Amino acid sequence: MASLFSKYEGLAGSLGAVVAAGGRNPFAVVIEKPLSSTVGVIEGRETLLFGTNNYLGLSQSVRAIKAAQAAAEACGVGTTGSRIANGTQSLHRQLERKIADFFHRRDAMVFSTGYQANLGMISALAGKDDYLLLDADSHASIYDGSRLSAAQVIRFRHNDPDDLYKRIKRLDAPDAAKLVVVEGIYSMTGNVAPVAEFAAVKKETGAYLLVDEAHSFGVLGEHGRGSAEAEGVEADVDFIVGTFSKSLGTVGGYCVSDHPELELVRLNCRPYMFTASLPPEVIAATAAALEEMQEHPELRAQLMDNAARLHAGFVRLGLNASQRVSPVIAVTLETVEQAIPMWNRLLELGVYVNLSLPPATPDSRPLLRCSVMATHTAAQIDQALEIFRQAAEDCNVPLSAKETAA
């Protein structure tokens, strides 16, 4: 009889090779104790955290911790129900109002995770007779949302508004509803979407536009409303989706929109309806973190300064870093055989980053993906850079990668 696990044989082989090449499983790292937003204990050693997406450091916000404690005292630790049944408390509606007000939108829906926000919105919005147009480098939650929807799904080339336009025209379906989905900042590479150009295509073709600001919320724009604010095209974006688990340091997802039908989407959105709502302490901590983010715009300025410092350092070392400076900085290596030892060496020397291997990377090369925080000190960034230099030397990774790649 066939084994359910025979399809895992290839994965077992790949994982075995990764562990054998480096001595540990990079996908099972345990942070034994977070000491601050920037330092955690891993394998008994104090380690600089450069791979946690905690852009503003708010996972350790004292104000958010106190709000969570008070909410748990007052309301308990869980709702034990779905948003459309017993899972909506006053706190949930208050947070939705706060998020909607922050974005100057009519209403907001709060989901239990950012993944579910994309899954839910995309599958609920795009039906059988509709077209979904996805950036080729979209996050898994966007692809999974497209699979849960009954829509016809077309990919366009990454960050290429002309290609989107061409593919919409090729459909030759002027009367069909179309939803275009892009991300503000792409999570693996740190690439920033040309949202204004996408908005222009949307207007010309009569499509709807959804922007996932998961990694750009709290990061881009004068007020931290993301890439659409930064490019001055918020009015052309129909739906903004995002997460609380990056800049706000908690967990949960949201969608904001001016479309009044959002109220009806709540009743046609499986990832919203068929799961428990966020517990009171998370809702309260998120609201407190949002207030803190709004009161401290200097965190955003510091974050960008830190990103520029790390990026400039990588360029100086001769590592192949992302072109654009953003809080996600990916160092591209040429081969998996280089990337695995180097990632392990970085961890041994005291820096944690994310190891991203193909096919989870956009082109077939591996990435050492770094995320910067507003709370990193200049000394921590310089120390991380020195450790990158040392690790590259120890692992025979050529510096001045751009020359060797040519």
Add this chain to the structure above:
Amino acid sequence: MSETVEGVSALIIQKLLSNPKVPRDINGDCKIMEDLAFDSLAVMNFVMEVEDSLDVSVPLDKLADIRTINDLAACIVDLKSKG
């Protein structure tokens, strides 16, 4: 202009052979993922190139039923005849 499965299949094979990593002895019955060692992302990227060459849209949900080069060719011929 009507296209045949054989004609589209030949064009797909020609495009595949321009990639030096693809085995030289492929034919229409080859399974794209198993025989060509394409992962899911490589398949989607390749289909995007074929879309541009043949000026056709191949929705991603159609890819679930496609295993061989001839399956892809038949799907494209079908999509074009509807367009």
